[in-house]
Amino acid sequence: MRKYRTIKIIIVAAALLFFAGEIAYFVWARPVIAADVEAFRQMAYPNKAVNGVDVSGMTVEEISEVIEAVKQEYLKKQITLHLGNGRTYSFTMADFLPSFEQSGIAAARIVGADKELPYILQYLMLKGVYQATPVYINLRGDYDRESVEPLAERIAGECFQEKCPPQFSVENDQICLVSGKDGYSIDAGEIADALLSALEESAGTDSINIELAGTADPLSQKERMLETINTCISEFTTEYKAKSAKATNVENASAKIDNLILYPGESLSVDKAIQERTRANGYVYAPQFDNGRVVEGMGGGICQVCTTLYGSLLRAGIIPIERHPHSMVVTYVPIGLDAAIAKGYKDLVFENTLDYPICITAKAGGGKVTFKLWSNENALEGYRYEPASVRISSKRSESYLKKYLGEELVDTVRLSRDSYR
Template sequence: MKMIRKRVLKKIFKIFLMLFTIICLILGLTVVFFKIREKTQKTQIEKYHAICYGNKYIGNLCLQGMNKEQIIYILENEISEIKNRVVKVKWNDQEIVNTIDTFNPTIKVLINGNPTEYTNDQIADFLIKTDKEKTIGKQLEVIKNGKLGSKIIITFDYSLNGEIVQEYVSNLAQNCFVAPVEANISLADNDQFEVTESVDGQKINESMLVDAIQNTSDKNDWKSVVNIEGKMDIIKPHYNSNDLKKVNTLISSFQTHFIAASSRGRNIIKGTSRINGTVLMPGDEFSVDQVILPRTIENGYLIGKAFLNGRVVDSVGGGVCQIATTMYNTILRAGIIPDVRKAHSMSVSYVPLGLDAAVTTGSKDLMFTNTLSYPIYIEAENNGNSLIYKIYSGENALEGYTYEPRSVRHSSFSATAYLDVYKDGSLIKSIFLHKDRYLSKKG
């Protein structure tokens, strides 16, 4: 029995030893297999150490398999294409060609839509390193199927230097500006008006063009040409020939008398010559003081008699107040009430008391606005010793009304002025103008 048991145990031991040997062999082979596989995988991954995995893009270009130098080249090329992008600005039948670089662009790199301050070198490193932190198995999956990699899209945006864009547009606007041609009206010897034709001008709409150039980055196909159509705005001439052709009727006139052959008379003639032919469109303002220019020897004026603090004194330009007075009475008869009118310090002899107007540089002026719906043409001339002012306008400018200034004298030094308004010969109303007091002459 002992012998049999001994044999059995010995046999069992041999079987166990055989199994152990087989297991050890299998384990050893397994370890060798995994080490070989790991080494093979590491060797395979090592090949991708310096190149980009899949699912990484610059624009629509996939970077899979590209190294750092290639990625940097593509980045630089994309930025260069942005700077060299052609911008064509067209207006009428003209065109000017520039590039985005003309406007000193600030170019931003976006990673998945988010701005980054990375340099091109850093961006390339970032793209290559992405997914390298994953396990070997995950990296092998990315290598086999690039779409399993972390998706990264590099895009670009830019903004232009606002001051440079504005300066560019301003210069362009000057170059393509077409000034309007103003119509001119003149009264011929046959008392007929002659009107030259006006021509519309053109100017480019600067604000719209600035916006259009600034917004070129909205079209993010950097290889495309940016075509910008400059909008041309029409510039209407102030003096339009169609409006001036409506001037055909004498609507008011007034005259005063003076001694032409005197220094005072010469001053009146000189100032009047500067008013003659004045055209005022509806809403235009007029200042006697400005139009007749400063009363200086250089402007052709002589020393004449003028009022100063109740005295008659010698003054360069003395006498020009008669110009303002004659004009005042002429515009009143056209239904135009002045914006500014000042009385003399003392009464004058050439109009009723209270219907005068004075002009003194810096203190007194006759200013008015053309309140009619038509242009007015002012004819101002002297005929011998008569100073005659006339206002022409459209035949319906006064709409059937007539106007007559009236002075109510209270004393030798006081009067109130009214403007009486008539229609069909009947007094409609009286408009209060002003009440004036005058000084007595000294000495």
């Protein structure tokens, strides 16, 4: 019985102590707790920050000022767009017209956090015994695609470059070169997507760098080769009777070849280049050779154009694929160094065997026709070429091409063995 009596005494004593504690809480502690909690009613509890700035203990007004200051710094943040064409564009966040939650509303949300909890828990938060709910605001703007797209379209338009091959010509023995340009384009939608993505992930970043490649359309190696032409590598001149029907044909055919460009490995048929000999193509009747006779023919005299070009080719070390002599000996070049042309069975065909492109210029007038080959200064690799012929008889000859390095003859190639009537 004593045992049960002792237990009852203990239970009663504990109950009395509990009620005494409650009475003490309501009489003394609760007012103190309430006073401390109420003192923080208009202030933020611990664990509250805006973009890393601790705002614990601040009022709505003070936090609003912090938010505004953070917002201004945010709007100054740099965005740099690097494009594949080497161009760079720099902006600030303000350029994209972001919208933000009102500072007062955001501040009130921070201050209001944890205020719905029981006073005792709020009190324990103030004393650091109970952890306050973390509220960390990373301020960043909201962006509308409509505010980004016009800028993206402007950039895409400014960066578009159509591929422009080099433009080359020779005028009055002066090289005229307009350098080529690589093509480039970038899609405005790609720019807008990249900007929006970066803007939406921008909180806490000091600066933003965006790299976009775009689409390059570079000039080919062949197109670039035109820019290597920088000098005349050979020339040859013959004379004819000015102010004659032949002169008309010589000058007309020469003009059709003037400023013609051949890249390495490309071939040219002179017969095709000077077009069919008709009045519509600018030709007239003039004396010409026909099986050992002199007759009037449409385009008569154009063989002198072919011969003069042949002389210029040989002096550049280019030996034609196809070449034919006249039926009779001509007077404007040594025997065996002529080149005849006749529709369907005689042509001068050659390939550019150099490592560089060549530009053929032709100038005819005043009784002289001159052909020049223009190419790179290293095209002949330091060699000099001289054609020569040997008359075997009054109507037969052998022709050669001699190759020199300085004054030293390093090679001789037989070009042809010709017979005339």
